[in-house]
Amino acid sequence: MTRLSDATLKNVIVPKPDYDRAAVTDGIVHIGVGGFHRAHQAVYLDDLLGQGKAREWGICGVGLLPQDAKMRDALAPQDGLYTVVARDAEGDQARIIGSLTRYLLAPDDPERVLAALAAPTTRLVTLTITEGGYDIDDPDRPAVAFQYLADALDRRRRAGTGPVTMLSCDNVEGNGRVARQALLAFAGRRDPALADWIAAHVTFPSCMVDRITPQTTDADRALVRDEFGVDDAWAVVCEPFRQWVIEDEFCSGRPPLEDAGAQMTGDVRPYELIKLRLLNAGHSTLGYLGWLAGFRYINEVASDPQFQTFLRRLWDEEVTPLLAPVPGLDLDVYKATLLHRFANPRIADQVARICLDGSAKVPRFLLPSVREQLQCGHTPHLLTLAVAGWLRYLSGTDEQGRPIPIEDPMAATLQERARAGGPDPRPLLSLGNLFGDLAESPRFVAALQSALQHLYSEGTRATLAAYMEGDKSSPAQK
Numbered sequence: 001m002t003r004l005s006d007a008t009l010k011n012v013i014v015p016k017p018d019y020d021r022a023a024v025t026d027g028i029v030h031i032g033v034g035g036f037h038r039a040h041q042a043v044y045l046d047d048l049l050g051q052g053k054a055r056e057w058g059i060c061g062v063g064l065l066p067q068d069a070k071m072r073d074a075l076a077p078q079d080g081l082y083t084v085v086a087r088d089a090e091g092d093q094a095r096i097i098g099s100l101t102r103y104l105l106a107p108d109d110p111e112r113v114l115a116a117l118a119a120p121t122t123r124l125v126t127l128t129i130t131e132g133g134y135d136i137d138d139p140d141r142p143a144v145a146f147q148y149l150a151d152a153l154d155r156r157r158r159a160g161t162g163p164v165t166m167l168s169c170d171n172v173e174g175n176g177r178v179a180r181q182a183l184l185a186f187a188g189r190r191d192p193a194l195a196d197w198i199a200a201h202v203t204f205p206s207c208m209v210d211r212i213t214p215q216t217t218d219a220d221r222a223l224v225r226d227e228f229g230v231d232d233a234w235a236v237v238c239e240p241f242r243q244w245v246i247e248d249e250f251c252s253g254r255p256p257l258e259d260a261g262a263q264m265t266g267d268v269r270p271y272e273l274i275k276l277r278l279l280n281a282g283h284s285t286l287g288y289l290g291w292l293a294g295f296r297y298i299n300e301v302a303s304d305p306q307f308q309t310f311l312r313r314l315w316d317e318e319v320t321p322l323l324a325p326v327p328g329l330d331l332d333v334y335k336a337t338l339l340h341r342f343a344n345p346r347i348a349d350q351v352a353r354i355c356l357d358g359s360a361k362v363p364r365f366l367l368p369s370v371r372e373q374l375q376c377g378h379t380p381h382l383l384t385l386a387v388a389g390w391l392r393y394l395s396g397t398d399e400q401g402r403p404i405p406i407e408d409p410m411a412a413t414l415q416e417r418a419r420a421g422g423p424d425p426r427p428l429l430s431l432g433n434l435f436g437d438l439a440e441s442p443r444f445v446a447a448l449q450s451a452l453q454h455l456y457s458e459g460t461r462a463t464l465a466a467y468m469e470g471d472k473s474s475p476a477q478k
């Protein structure tokens with residue numbers, strides 16, 4: 001079997017690009033080419049190319065970090081081609097994606113990356129730089145992406161090349177607005193005139209993105225080789241479901257994404273809130289508490305009756321009442337579908353993947369609902385227990401005394417504080433701006449303290465049981 005590439009594509013038997021890849025030009029530069037981008041945006045573009053459209057909207061992928069060299073080394077010999085396998089109980093669907101026309105690693109050659117971003121042919125810049133990537137003052141997460149963006153936009157401004165649309169595809173509420181604020185602040189420090197130009201010319205649509213994409217494992221590579229006969233160094237395995245809802249504010253043209261199933265809208269906010277606060281928050285809930293209970297795969301946690309009931313109640317009682325209705329979207333169906341997606345045994349989504357980078361995810365996925373419930377006069381005990389699960393997890397030792405590997409740019413500080421506090425959440429509550437105003441809410445602090453104490457003294461299973469006894473959600477209220 002020979003390695004996947006343009007030259008060997010003819011031997012591949014799964015669906016593959018039948019368009020002329022050589023004729024595709026890069027209209028998009030994407031920063032942050034991980035599994036998610038390759039299972040989501042790149043697939044939409046590949047669909048369009050397959051329909052004979054969007055030839056000027058190929059994707060130039062960019063990796064900013066030295067560790068992205070692995071992606072470069074996987075994709076370069078494959079001419080940017082890779083396999084996506086959508087898996088569920090119905091079976092496996094593999095296809096080869098051809099929309100990624102080249103891949104640039106910034107540390108190899110920063111100038112090439114700047115040139116790509118500043119090229120007149122580039123009209124759309126898309127980002128998956130993680131939830132924590134938009135804080136330009138966080139010493140734990142250097143804002144490299146914004147450096148490149150500001151430099152490139154300055155070149156465009158000076159050369160009269162014209163603006164690009166900046167489309168954030170991260171799981172952040174108001175991701176377009178947040179990207180805009182970050183970039184304007186960053187550029188403004190360098191040159192106020194640049195910030196003014198960006199504010200006047202560049203648009204930042206928000207969008208909601210969705211497709212569950214676990215980390216690729218060696219077993220996945222073997223599957224692609226054995227089941228589909230493709231030798232691919234970095235295939236992507238994901239669920240069949242995908243969704244993309246995008247605000248239609250593109251200042252420099254756009255591919256006809258609606259022809260590939262994306263939904264263009266005037267206001268993405270209700271969609272993104274539903275997704276972040278049900279799906280992503282649900283993931284975090286199953287993730288931290290699930291890890292503590294000994295699970296390593298999300299489908300196993302989601303299939304456990306106790307966890308299922310807990311999550312369903314957390315969603316129904318504490319999240320759903322906060323969500324604005326979306327015409328044509330039935331939240332009961334949405335939640336049932338989510339549970340089904342979480343329980344998909346064929347993608348083996350890792351609990352470890354869900355748990356990583358909690359310092360960026362928990363404040364965005366769980367805490368907003370907590371805050372709004374408190375503002376309505378309710379104490380959301382189930383959400384608070386999910387947050388307590390994260391704090392218990394951060395101690396770095398599970399209920400059996402085994403070490404928990406914590407992946408987070410703030411891992412050292414988080415673990416130190418979690419250990420210092422033990423069942424007392426206050427050392428973590430007072431850490432930076434992690435909890436914001438919630439750190440000052442007596443009701444929240446008391447509820448969190450009681451949840452965390454419960455987890456430490458009784459363990460996860462017994463705590464879940466106590467929280468679900470009777471009608472009341474808090475053991476303190478029994």
Ligand code: CS2
Pocket residue numbers: 171209210211212213279280281283284353354355361
């Ligand atoms: C997950 C997301 O990282 C997480 O915590 O919730 O990666 C999730 O799988 C995607 O947003 C699904 O679209």
